[in-house]
Amino acid sequence: MKLTRFTDNALRCLIYLGQNPGRVVTVGEVSRRMLMSEDHLLKVVRRLVELGLVRTVRGRRGGVQLLRSAEDIVIADVVRATEDNLAIVPCFSPGDNCPLSPTCELAGAFEKALAAFFGVLEKQTLADLLKPELSRG
Amino acid sequence: MKLTRFTDNALRCLIYLGQNPGRVVTVGEVSRRMLMSEDHLLKVVRRLVELGLVRTVRGRRGGVQLLRSAEDIVIADVVRATEDNLAIVPCFSPGDNCPLSPTCELAGAFEKALAAFFGVLEKQTLADLLKPELSRG
Numbered sequence: 394m395k396l397t398r399f400t401d402n403a404l405r406c407l408i409y410l411g412q413n414p415g416r417v418v419t420v421g422e423v424s425r426r427m428l429m430s431e432d433h434l435l436k437v438v439r440r441l442v443e444l445g446l447v448r449t450v451r452g453r454r455g456g457v458q459l460l461r462s463a464e465d466i467v468i469a470d471v472v473r474a475t476e477d478n479l480a481i482v483p484c485f486s487p488g489d490n491c492p493l494s495p496t497c498e499l500a501g502a503f504e505k506a507l508a509a510f511f512g513v514l515e516k517q518t519l520a521d522l523l524k525p526e527l528s529r530g
Numbered sequence: 531m532k533l534t535r536f537t538d539n540a541l542r543c544l545i546y547l548g549q550n551p552g553r554v555v556t557v558g559e560v561s562r563r564m565l566m567s568e569d570h571l572l573k574v575v576r577r578l579v580e581l582g583l584v585r586t587v588r589g590r591r592g593g594v595q596l597l598r599s600a601e602d603i604v605i606a607d608v609v610r611a612t613e614d615n616l617a618i619v620p621c622f623s624p625g626d627n628c629p630l631s632p633t634c635e636l637a638g639a640f641e642k643a644l645a646a647f648f649g650v651l652e653k654q655t656l657a658d659l660l661k662p663e664l665s666r667g
Contacts, residue, residue, distance in 0.1 A: 394531060394532065394537075394613050395531065395615060395616075395617055395620075396531055396619055401620060404619075404636060405628065405636070409630065426629055427629065427630070428628070468639060476531050478531065479531060479532075480532055482533055482538055483532075483538060490565070491565070492563055492564065492565065493542060493549075495661075496549065496660070497545055497659060497660070497661065498658060498659045498661060499541060499545065499659050502605060502650070502659060505650045506648070506651050509646035510643045510646055510647040513639070513643040513645075522634060522635045522636050522639060523634070524633045524635060
């Protein structure tokens with residue numbers, strides 16, 4: 394049970410940008426510092442742009458920058474928007490054909506557990522993930 | 531983000547046995563009814579035997595049976611014992627080399643979220659996953 398690499402990298406990209414507030418950071422820098430391939434990072438950045446969380450700046454001094462303040466970026470929202478599959482058990486999926494489904498509360502139990510998981514992340518913003526001594530930037 | 535097939539099948543095997551209390555069920559029956567390969571199911575059953583949750587009975591009328599009452603089987607324990615990797619983010623793993631680690635609270639946030647997830651499953655027993663009308667057996 395783990396997050397996809399995509400979600401993990403999206404979070405780490407946001408954290409790196411949050412640690413460098415106001416600065417336009419090149420994709421090359423994030424890629425080098427976060428040990429991510431540039432190709433993968435570009436896909437991540439594209440998704441973060443779609444979500445309205447970062448903006449890209451073109452040109453020689455171009456790069457990526459947070460578009461919202463770290464306090465306004467809720468971690469639960471990022472995870473929900475970047476995880477491609479939150480069907481933690483197959484019976485969450487509409488097409489699942491488990492014969493137990495009509496007589497089983499497995500899905501209900503895991504729905505509650507997942508709600509509790511996201512309940513914690515609803516209360517966490519990007520600002521909470523930046524350690525105070527460095528988030529002052 | 532999803533459970534491994536192994537954990538899902540372990541839970542579904544337990545549910546099927548819980549729906550058939552007192553009865554020794556053949557591996558073939560569980561495999562057919564739960565649409566699992568017999569090979570995979572045998573691995574699952576071996577683990578459930580190790581965990582003291584089921585016992586196997588040899589011979590012509592042999593098969594598998596719950597060793598404890600459904601009320602005594604806590605879902606969180608089953609998930610913890612069958613998931614091979616609970617490092618929901620890579621920075622949970624001791625060998626992780628993310629350069630952010632010293633200045634980042636990502637692991638802390640997900641530790642809390644995972645604790646909330648398991649907190650729900652601590653309160654769920656196998657008996658809770660069996661719908662009342664069928665668990666009377």
